[in-house]
Amino acid sequence: MKDQELQQLTEKLSLELFHKPFKHTAFFNHRLRTTGGRYMLRSHNIEINRKYYEEHGVEELIGIIKHELCHYHLHIEGKGYQHRDQDFKRLMKQVGAPRHCTPLKKSQKPAAKIKMYQCNTCQQIYQRKKRVDTTRFVCGKCRGKLIEIG
Known part of the structure; x- marks a missing residue:
């Protein structure tokens, strides 16, 4: 789907569901990452995340457009x-717009690997998401040397 088709779909949905024209621009924004769409207060344009259309199809796209049109028409009024x-x-x-869009499957990050460190002296174990420089940092209990164990 191209931006022109998105514009036509948005104008059509606006007239059918809200009985009001959509007089601004709707387009795909490839920089959107965490949201399905965005209504711009100053320009009154609507930006849509193309990934939602590619992954979930037209029904999800229509839901996102309905949601953004709610913002649009209420703000203008x-x-x-x-x-x-x-x-x-x-x-x-009233228009059957979703509050949230379905999460993208591809954007979900894998769980961070936990790194384990153990003190040479007192055997205290530390769990960290980020790597610890064992030449600079020591045990917080006894100041012993840390060793990565897993």
């Missing part, structure tokens, strides 16, 4: 457009 506002919650329920 001067009503509560933020997630916590009752106007926003009411309109989302």
Whole structure:
């Protein structure tokens, strides 16, 4: 799907569900990482994360557009457009827009490997996510030398 097709879909959904025109621009933003879409307060444009469309399809994309259009129309009308506002919650329920989008499978990071260190003197064990420079750091209990054990 190209930006022009996204623009047409957004305009169509705006007229069908909200009975109001979408007079600004909707486009894909490849820099979005943690969100499905974003409504820009100053320009009134809507940016959509293309990865959600590629991974979850048109239904997920339509849900994201509905959500962003709720922000758009309420902001233009001067009503509560933020997630916590009752106007926003009411309109989302009315048009069937999701509160959150489905998480991306590819973006989930693998769990950090835990590094284990043990003191040579008192046998105290330390677990760390980041590597510890054993030439600079010593045991916090007895100041003994640390050795990586796993």
